[in-house]
Amino acid sequence: MCNERKISKFFKIIIGLFVAALFLFPMFMLLLASFKSQKNIFLDVIGWPKPIVLTNYGEAMKRMDYGSALWNLLWITIVATIIIIIFTSMASWVLVRYKTRVSKVLFYVFAISMLIPFQCVMLPLMSTLSKLDLLNPKGLIFAYLGFGSPLSIILYHGFIKGIPAELEEAAAIDGCSMFRTFWGVVFPLLSPITMTVAILNIMWIWNDYLLPSLVIGSNVQWNTLPLKTFFFFGQFSSRWDYASAGLIMSIIPIIIFYLAAQKKIIKGVVDGAIK
Amino acid sequence: MKKMKKVKKVVALMLALVLVASSLTGCKSDKKTTNTSTKQSEDKSGDTDKSKEPVNIEILQYKVEINDQLQAAIDTYTKENPNVKITLQTIGGGEDIGVTYKSRAAAGDMPDIFNCIGPDECGRYKDFLEDLSDQPWVSHANAGMLDLDTIDGKVYGLPVSTEAFGLIANKKMFEDAGVDISNITTYDQLDQAFAALQAKIDDGSLADKWPMLKNVTAVQGAEKWVLGDHAVNVALAPEFKEDVFAAYNAKDIQFSYKDAYKDYIDLQLKYSANAKDHAGAVSVGYSDAVQGALALGSVAVIQQGNWIYNDVNTVDPKIAENLVFLPAPVKGYKEDSIFTLVANYWCVNSQSDAKVKQASKDFLNWLYQSDAGKDIVVNKFGFLPVFDNYGDLAPKDPLSKGILDYMKAGKVISAVFKGAPGADWLQQVFGSKVQGYLTGDLTWDQVFDESAKEWNSMRNK
């Protein structure tokens, strides 16, 4: 019995390691490529780099203007996420607490819009944003609020439904304004789902390419990491040596974030999906 | 009481909104103000001419390959003209520049200088095209160079450069195999030369010098622009007598030179790794063929143009120096020529402010007509001159030199693919169908018949 268990455990570990290797393989290849010369990549793509080239990172960093691109991306991601959290939590709260037909219809409109492919709204979106003078980072964050609303509202909506309304009512009787009731009483209760919303939005915004490439427009000083990474893919050719180093460098911050938040992420995704 | 609270709530929310919004705008305008203030101080110290108001120009282009050099040129220019600020935006690979232009057009926010080539595109962007006929460079343009962007006698674009494509060969390999390729003027000679080289490869006698060499050719079946945009000229150029506008005005296409196209592709397939099973060619892309195969010495010949020089050079400079053009043979028409085309055109946005338009024209004129500009265009960008006043200036790479030789000998065919019904027909229809032939799903006849039908239906829409 005991032996049998040990054997089965052993097999599980083996299977786990094998699948893990499969999952990590593409990343590993990318990492190897980032230490190869352009010639080496084409000559021997799976082998160990020879010679090991360390300059790809420096060169990629210089060509991408890594520092400022990273800073732009961080700034946009964080501000957009905070704004999404503030406004979608507020919106979801009233959508749940006001049990009217209007709130029901609005909620379904938000939900069903998740099925619209972005490419279909692109051109009308551009002309609207331009009329409102929003083809700039400010407009990008505004657009993130709009595109991020449906999923975030669905998540908050489900969670708030599960919170009893008594506390809020008590606060209201004590004379708190609606605004203070929400921020003082309700919002702190939402922290588990807020984590989920934050994580899902950060992951999405960090990797987004198309929306910033369109909305940032002529504000080139606001180019983000994904936009800069595409500089290594030219009209005809691709600099795989720099591109792979650039890719690794744009993944690193998000991996650090992931490692730091691993437990919360896993919990966050679960809360988001189940509720 | 109730009302008071409501008011309070409104005020609180508005405050929050304003705070957020102002933090956003604040950050953005910070950058802008610093920019303008530095510029103003420069203005004061350097230029006292009050007529020179500050101007901002935006260039939006797609040639990542010249991005750094163009930026350097801009820096040089703006140092001489401190009232001009030029923003260069280059759109990298992965995305089609057309999407960006279209979305900017939809926003009514086209850049001040952009690329637009051929009657099809020019027709679509006509609302944004500034008439450049009065520009000083117009009279210096080489014959035919302005045609593609000339509509009703008005010139709308400055030609970026001349390029050419054909079969590019590593001449050292042929030399080492004892095959003379210096005087090839026919399809059959080409076929024999390839066969001779393939025989040497197969019997192992080149293994010492070229250990990687396995096949004479590689076919880039993954690139619909290689099969469509470029190779299709083998069939189209003779049919339309090398006249883009004849193609542009043709409601129907006969494909009377379809056998020439077929033979041209089959010749390359015959000596490639995919000779028996063509399907494999579909996963051979540009970088596989150029940086992978040609630059590593595992093939000797591919269909490409002079722009590959830099890409080969980053992998193997020695091979890059040995590249030469072989003719792209069009059976029954010209078998000794290569295809020339204008890479693209610089256009000025007619909807920009008058002073921005003027500044944009001045910049383009400086870039292509001043001595400093000519040097940049030829020696930094590596572009072949398209004007008659460049003197002896010419790029030093062997492929560009090769083009000049072919031109001098009159062995060139003008590409006409810009007269086809848009990139959609060239790539999504024709290029895709040639892929269908490679994978064995379509016969050559189906490729041509179906493509001709599409041409007709697109033109009669």
Next chain:
Amino acid sequence: MRRSKLGFWLFLAPCLIAFSVVELYPMLSGFYYSLTDWDGISATPKFIGLENFKNIFTNEKMFWSCFGFTAAFAICSVILINLVGFALALLVTKKFRGANLLRGVFFMPNLIGGLLLGFAWQFIFTKIFPATNIPFLQNWLTDKETGFAALLIVMVWQMSGYMMIIYIAALQNIPDNILEAAAIDGAGGFRRLKDITMPMVSQAFTIGIFLILSNSFKLFDQNLALTNGDPNHATEMLALNIYKTAFSANDMGMAQAKAIIFFISVAIISIIQLYFSKKREIEA
């Protein structure tokens, strides 16, 4: 404070405004454009009524073959991703050293954007696979069937870690004593899985199926970067087909009409799926 109308609209306003501007209004104007011959640039599109829709149903064979390809892809990825995700969840909820690390590894592909992911995998399929010289690994992106498989592999690789996380939570919600009691009663591992575990996570299955279904139907980035629809449109999915119609063929009106057909079909499929899943949940 109770139920003041102003408060309701005030709290909703920022989201609603942003959402209406960037999504609702463009979507509604898309309905209008689907009735025109707009090329995406011209300021004055011509109104042509239902011409575009008529064309899609009579002439656009390619749209329907892309539709079929996409539907088949969605079905396969729903099944595979949920299966793999569930299996991974079963694996890492067993108590052994390294289980937590494995969770992290399986989740990692979610941290990379779709376009970059597509490029990285294209590199693997066209460079690394052939370099192994194993016949089975050659030419993966050169025909419909293997291209389909390649897209599926990428999607499974990316999404199963996400599903795994969802299933882990569901699995951890099953009280241990039920499983133990069943084991004592002599129920084997497979029976415990089938009769206890699976029914207890059925709610998670509902969510998983909906998420994957809508994601696979909307799949664009990976498709563009990995195969770009090649060869000869064999691996072109709906979103990419619409994109090409809009930007390569310059037929924005037609693209919008396709998008509307696409949107309505996905909505119907999702609603049917939710209906049956809910029904099954109740029965279970």
